[in-house]
Amino acid sequence: MTPADPRRWAVVLGASSGVGAAIARDLAVEGGYDVFAVHRGNWPDGAAEVEAAVTAAGRRCVFWTADAGSAEAAAEGVARLRAVAGAQSVGFFVHSLASACVGRLAIGEDPLHPRQLTRTFDRMAHSFVYWAQGLHQGGLLAPGGRLLGLSNLMTDEVVRGAAAIAATKAALEMYVRHLALELGPLGHRVNLLKFGFVPTAAAQRTFPAEAFERLQTVMQRGTPAGRLCTPDEVARFVTFLASPGAEWFNGATIDFTGAESQSFFDQLVYAGR
Ligand SMILES: NC(=O)c1ccc[n+]([C@@H]2O[C@H](COP(=O)([O-])OP(=O)(O)OC[C@H]3O[C@@H](n4cnc5c(N)ncnc54)[C@H](OP(=O)(O)O)[C@@H]3O)[C@@H](O)[C@H]2O)c1
DSSP: OOOOOTTOEEEEESOSSHHHHHHHHHHHHTTOOEEEEEEOSSOHHHHHHHHHHHHHTTOOEEEEESOOOSHHHHHHHHHHHHHHHOTTOEEEEEEOOOOOOOOOSSSSSSOOOHHHHHHHHIIIIIHHHHHHHHHHHTTOEEEEEEEEEEEOGGGTSOOTTOHHHHHHHHHHHHHHHHHHHHHGGGTOEEEEEEEOOOOOHHHHHHSOHHHHHHHHHHHHHHSTTSSOOOHHHHHHHHHHHTSGGGTTOOSOEEEESTTTTTTHHHHHHHTTO
16 A cells, blocks of 8 residues: 555544554554544553554554543644644544443433433534544645544444434434535545444443343344454555545445345344354
């Protein structure tokens, strides 16, 4: 893969664990990007591994420990980024935050509280806009700079307890389409990558332990490839999305699910036979 312009930085929100960590590594190692990485500090070993991989690839790695999910955080993050990277330096931005509240909407003893819904929307959807605003208005986006959100199958399937996740992913999809329309004429690209189940910390938090085990089996069986997708596979494709060959993607929800949810009906009817 052609290395990025040496002045180009990738910003990865949620870079210390799961998919975001794999993306940060791959964008540096294969894509040639310097990395500005944000997390809250819950996975210090993961952050250290990312930093080691990025620096071993000869790229710069700057970690900022903060809750990235608010307009104030986006403003501060952009200011910090400008200090280390300078104007027009960001070639690629990835929003890989996972901190949604899980719970039913109306039934049970503890339905989702308005504060939980607001927090989930801020972190999982609105913050994509806040960072896009900050990067664009702050003059940080490099010519042809690209923004990427990450989505899942929750917008297709109705899974108990996952309403807030599903709703924020639906909102994210609309934000992506509108930002693509606004920023496209300036040469920028904004897309959403939708992939299937990857067993990460966030995926584990979303389901009770026993359901999580069952889910892995169901998803594995339901995927025509017969296995689950890995963070590294997602990361490799993200690095492609940051490359010149992906220039024409804009406002797209890109299906990288491996047809994971397309055969649930078949599974029901034939029970895996
Ligand atoms: N795993 C899947 O099956 C799957 C499938 C499709 C799409 N996705 C999407 O992929 C993205 C990443 O998910 P994942 O499964 O890789 O999650 P993960 O392993 O839990 O990683 C989430 C990362 O985000 C950071 N983070 C969370 N909230 C943050 C906040 N408010 N501010 C700053 N950093 C924050 C976490 O570190 P700290 O906790 O230290 O902040 C961590 O580095 C999410 O958008 C998710 O919806 C996941």
